[in-house]
Amino acid sequence: MSITLRNISKSYGPAKALNDISFNVEQGELFGLIGPDGAGKTTLFRILTTLLIQEEGEATVAGYDVITDYKAIRNHVGYMPGKFSLYQDLTVEENLNFFATIFDTTIDENYDLIKDIYVQIEPFKNRKAGKLSGGMKQKLALSCALIHKPKVLFLDEPTTGVDPVSRKEFWEMLKRLQQKNITILVSTPYMDEAELCDRIALITDGQILEINTPHSIIDAFPKKIYNVRASETYRLIQDLESYPNTHSAYPFGEYVHFTSRHSNFSPEDLMTFLKGKQHTGIEIFETIPTIEDTFMELSNTNTLATNA
Amino acid sequence: MHKDHAIHVENLTKMFGDFTAVNNISFQVDKGEVFGFLGANGAGKTTAIKMLIGISRPTSGKANVAGYDVKSETEMVKKSIGYMSQKFSLYNDLTIKENITFFGGIYGLKKSVIKEKTQRLIDELGLNDVADKPVSSLPLGWKQKVAFSVSLLHDPKIIFLDEPTGGVDPITRRQFWNMIYREAHKGKTIFVTTHYMDEAEYCDRVSIMVEGKIEALDTPKNLKAQYKVDSMNKVFLKLARNIE
Numbered sequence: 001m002s003i004t005l006r007n008i009s010k011s012y013g014p015a016k017a018l019n020d021i022s023f024n025v026e027q028g029e030l031f032g033l034i035g036p037d038g039a040g041k042t043t044l045f046r047i048l049t050t051l052l053i054q055e056e057g058e059a060t061v062a063g064y065d066v067i068t069d070y071k072a073i074r075n076h077v078g079y080m081p082g083k084f085s086l087y088q089d090l091t092v093e094e095n096l097n098f099f100a101t102i103f104d105t106t107i108d109e110n111y112d113l114i115k116d117i118y119v120q121i122e123p124f125k126n127r128k129a130g131k132l133s134g135g136m137k138q139k140l141a142l143s144c145a146l147i148h149k150p151k152v153l154f155l156d157e158p159t160t161g162v163d164p165v166s167r168k169e170f171w172e173m174l175k176r177l178q179q180k181n182i183t184i185l186v187s188t189p190y191m192d193e194a195e196l197c198d199r200i201a202l203i204t205d206g207q208i209l210e211i212n213t214p215h216s217i218i219d220a221f222p223k224k225i226y227n228v229r230a231s232e233t234y235r236l237i238q239d240l241e242s243y244p245n246t247h248s249a250y251p252f253g254e255y256v257h258f259t260s261r262h263s264n265f266s267p268e269d270l271m272t273f274l275k276g277k278q279h280t281g282i283e284i285f286e287t288i289p290t291i292e293d294t295f296m297e298l299s300n301t302n303t304l305a306t307n308a
Numbered sequence: 309m310h311k312d313h314a315i316h317v318e319n320l321t322k323m324f325g326d327f328t329a330v331n332n333i334s335f336q337v338d339k340g341e342v343f344g345f346l347g348a349n350g351a352g353k354t355t356a357i358k359m360l361i362g363i364s365r366p367t368s369g370k371a372n373v374a375g376y377d378v379k380s381e382t383e384m385v386k387k388s389i390g391y392m393s394q395k396f397s398l399y400n401d402l403t404i405k406e407n408i409t410f411f412g413g414i415y416g417l418k419k420s421v422i423k424e425k426t427q428r429l430i431d432e433l434g435l436n437d438v439a440d441k442p443v444s445s446l447p448l449g450w451k452q453k454v455a456f457s458v459s460l461l462h463d464p465k466i467i468f469l470d471e472p473t474g475g476v477d478p479i480t481r482r483q484f485w486n487m488i489y490r491e492a493h494k495g496k497t498i499f500v501t502t503h504y505m506d507e508a509e510y511c512d513r514v515s516i517m518v519e520g521k522i523e524a525l526d527t528p529k530n531l532k533a534q535y536k537v538d539s540m541n542k543v544f545l546k547l548a549r550n551i552e
Contacts, residue, residue, distance in 0.1 A: 035477075036447075036448070036449070036475065036476060036477030036478070036480075037447070037448040037449075037475040037476065037477070038447045038448055039477075133349065133350050134349045134350070135349055135350070157475075160474060160475055161349075161394065161471065161474050161475075161503065162349060162503065163347070163348040163349045163351075163503050163544075163548065164348075164503060164505055164541055164544050164545060164548070165348050165544070165545055165548045166348065166349060167503075168545065189474075189475045189476075189477075190504075191478060192541075204477065233489070233510070234489040234490070234492070234493055237486065237489070250478075250479075250482050251482055251485060251506075251510060252506060253505075253506040253509035253510075253539065253540070254509045254528060254529070292478050295478055296478050296479050299477070299479065300479070
């Protein structure tokens with residue numbers, strides 16, 4: 001196991017940031033922590049990177065205990081915090097050199113590992129880090145986190161606020177890193193990125209809702225889910241909320257995802273209801289749930305199961 | 309300007325030195341429309357918004373917002389619009405009530421109006437229990453809902469929302485969009501940027517900016533048909549960097 005967590009809890013005053021979290025990440029796995037702002041993702045990262053001490057439970061990273069072996073862990077992990085934390089006044093190259101030096105290595109020694117990413121910012125190597133665009137900062141931060149060839153890479157919300165194109169490129173980089181046998185723990189509030197991970201943990205309010213492969217999580221969705229559309233979206237949502245059979249009705253792009261309270265639900269019944277409300281252009285058809293559907297279903301029904 | 313246009317932009321350009329951040333863009337937004345303003349990071353969206361809300365002077369071109377010229381009637385533009393940024397802009401150390409009162413004062417509302425609006429807003433948001441707690445104690449999604457409501461205090465005609473839902477949980481994100489729809493339904497014009505492509509589908513029309521220019525502008529339905537794809541995400545990927 002590359003990362004193990006057993007019954008980890010942490011509070012800040014009365015606020016419970018993490019509540020009895022347990023899971024393992026295997027060597028070479030790309031594992032995603034999926035949850036909104038305030039779910040406890042950053043606290044978890046800080047405990048695993050030895051920057052914060054848990055109140056309860058035990059955790060190991062690359063075989064080392066996060067409390068007793070914290071020095072060893074620091075030599076074997078790369079950490080890219082959510083907030084850009086490189087030296088803004090140093091140039092791109094100076095930052096990278098700095099991180100290589102404090103880990104007692106050189107850019108040349110591990111250039112192979114970062115080459116893919118670094119070549120994209122190398123033309124700007126004399127520019128100060130503070131003057132880089134968001135996408136370039138992100139690539140530099142990743143290069144710095146990798147320069148000492150870590151066994152485990154921690155990436156805290158690397159794609160927040162990043163546009164869809166740059167996000168796609170970033171995930172392609174992660175996939176290539178994974179092939180070099182680096183374990184990656186990555187957090188994101190974008191549910192669509194969950195499907196790019198080997199396994200994911202859905203996390204909210206300091207608790208794990210579910211851990212599994214994205215596929216298994218989608219397959220386990222407990223209800224049939226329907227795409228519903230009508231000409232007036234706002235009125236449609238309101239009317240769906242007043243429809244007696246509605247279990248959930250959430251806008252999803254051009255459709256509203258609808259689930260019924262009843263397993264013997266018939267779409268014709270909903271069609272009749274909506275026609276009665278003078279809707280036009282009505283479409284109702286079954287669709288495949290997404291991770292986001294599961295997340296909302298789980299956070300709503302509050303099946304905050306004791307963690308697996 | 310056409311009287312039904314909330315925003316009317318003609319050949320708007322902004323240069324920083326010899327770099328053209330916004331390159332000769334033209335478009336109109338109708339009254340009551342939910343208009344999605346999309347683009348990759350660095351495409352020029354924020355620069356364009358800054359010109360529309362009167363805090364950055366265009367290098368050339370014209371923009372008329374809520375009937376006022378952004379160059380010559382800047383103060384009237386500011387009075388007619390609401391603005392909410394991705395970066396949380398309320399005072400964390402003040403309570404929800406204090407924040408609303410403070411911003412009401414900034415907008416020049418009468419004391420009696422502020423009092424009445426503050427209570428109504430807190431009721432609408434269901435925040436009575438936490439109204440006297442510092443804003444910092446709220447989850448991000450709730451903060452953003454309060455910030456949105458504050459941007460509506462002075463009853464603006466147009467509301468600019470710059471990535472209002474980044475990092476917000478999926479349920480609150482949808483509640484937020486419900487608030488957006490509700491305001492549009494009341495006749496307010498919404499100008500919104502987002503990196504969530506499912507949210508792009510909630511807009512009446514969407515523009516996509518690439519390197520300072522508007523490369524596409526249409527309803528989500530027409531854009532998908534035009535680029536022969538089934539989601540706005542794919543439209544975006546095709547346009548913004550020609551990935552295929």
